Amino acid sequence: MNFSYPEFLVKVSENCIKCRRCIKECSFGVFSWDGEKIKINHEKCVACHRCAACCPASAITILKYPVSFKENHLWTEEILRDIKKQADTGGKILTGCGNDKPYPVLWDKMLIDACQVTNPSIDPLREPMELRTYLGKKPEKLEFWHDKSGEIKLTTVMEPQIKLETPVIFAGMSYGAVSLNVHLILARAAKELGTIMNTGEGGLPQELLPYKDHIVVQIASGRFGVNLEYLNSCAAIEIKIGQGAKPGIGGHLPGEKVTEEISRTRMIPAGTDAISPAPHHDIYSIEDLRQLIYAIKEATRYRKPVGVKIAAVHNVAAIASGVVRAGADIITIDGFRGGTGASPKVIRDHAGLPIEIALARVDEQLRKEGIRHLASIVASGGIRSSADVLKAIALGADAVAIGTAALIALGCHLCQKCYTGLCAWGITTQKPELTRRLNVEEGALRVTNLVKAWNLEIKEILGALGINSIESLRGNRERLRGIDLDEVYLDVLGIKPAGR
């Protein structure tokens, strides 16, 4: 007896012209041909909508499978399904993408200010708006001198910086989790936009070398693909301690996904498991973290910023302070809605903090300690729109990183099946017949369009706020108000309630 039933019901209407395209498009094997008509195996459908998007006759609909579970707020349908799956297999439940549980989305409880009468707003169509941002350690103060000709020169030695033309960067996603085409798309878009992409922990495909000035390479606990060439082929280096979708745990790319190409960038034999231990085993303390940060700085002769990425966890403010004191030039905080190619669902859905809270606390802590200038803050984990970007900057971020939003621009429908390696949109798969579905040129254009559109909107809001540079908004919580938030939340976010 089968205890599990399909999650989705796939219907092919009488409009079907029997072209059988859906059979080819569905990588999960839902459709087959019985000689006369399309046969459907509902059980396999994951609701990725590839078939519906490709059907020339618009004949396909996908519905939630209409078995009615007796309504129960404790034993929800999801819980029931999970228990059955675990009884079937005895395994941890895997999932992809970010936390989808109905925790409060605080972005939607913050309102942005605007100018009226007492201070004039600025029209971004007429006046220049500065979105340029520099990531890296800033000096405490600047010192100048006049040379003989009277010209003013800077005497302060500046630490290395990354120059960004937009406060939006791309989040770390490894080659292995995503396809090479996704990496190429993000690298191209980053170059076009004057921003950066991040290799994630799977090494640097050779094809990305032409974009190296727009690439951040990651060093994670597995140290995959890390050698001197890797450290020198980038704009900055990031030590990945954790990620929002799976704080505190390691990761592992199963051997069947370590193809010839993946093996080359990870520098491990094809077919073997790529295991990232939960901690870096040379880092058990802040002092150890400092040791690795400076090992990297030494290896790159202090020419590149070194960042550290941590997941947003309960004690994030104190940890961030330690990370900054350890010498990180950039600290990336990844909230619990950040995406993943594969994570145990129990961790994804129950561990960590929303980025809104983590960001506000970290910025405040660093300011209190007088060390905010020592590192730039990048916020990530569920940034969905230009409004989220703006609110993040007002809460104290220097820039935000987007992953899921960029993938949605490429066709992702958030079916959360990335870990199967069967992504019908060609994003989180290595199968050539699927990766081919993503055209690099077109994809780069779509992602570039998305960020350009956000840039326009950001300028629009800055104008409404009466400021002409993103720098003036950074940490400017006075321009935010909370709605529908209790005092504790307002206090944690450091903002006033609407109406005050």
Add this chain to the structure above:
Amino acid sequence: MKIDARGMHYRELNERIHDAVLKGIKEIDIVNVLGQRYIGTGIGEKVTINVYGTPGSDLGAFMDGPVINVFGSCQDVIGNTMNNGKIVVHKDAGNVVGLSMRGGKIFIKGSVGYRTGIHIKAYKDQCPVIVIGGKAGDFLGEYMAGGILVVLGIFGREKDPIVGRFIATGMHGGTIYIRGSINKSHVAHDVSIEEIDENDLSALKNIIQEFCDAFGITDPNSILSHQFLKLRPKSHRPYGQMYAY
């Protein structure tokens, strides 16, 4: 070329080393070393660095080619993520020797701390080799994915076991050779313990010869004629069965 490192900050010392390498100098002696970190870190040239004294952590991190001879003991994480080259330590070394190294060799005459050879990997024609002349602490070869780890147990404190506890936990590739006997209950259950065969012996012969040459030991056969055990993972996929799809 000779550098006197007495009282020198590591940043200045390493600046000098890098400058020398850039100028094409092939052999550098550093004397009076006391705790300076990162010596040889990030160097990609085939140079020889002789260190007299006690260097600090992360000696030879990310390095890709140099030979570093340490006439003294080392601190932690020597050869961190090293790609190629050789580190020879004439006394002892601390914890996490050779973390994630992918190629090259580390020879230590004396004993080492915890987590030696953790997560070392082999790739194509690269095969990292670590030989410990003395004893090794707990978690030897943890997460090991490739390469060769040898513990001889010749030197070091008499009362210490050759290898501590939790040997080869999470090991999924490569080979560990231990000269002498070990407490089997300290070896991870998914790792097999075997006698060595002809192939192992010929591999060991070369490695031991090089080890002996490094330390002026004249009689490699006295080392080789002893019993060796071989540890290998039973599976290359230790965590394959834990997930529900």
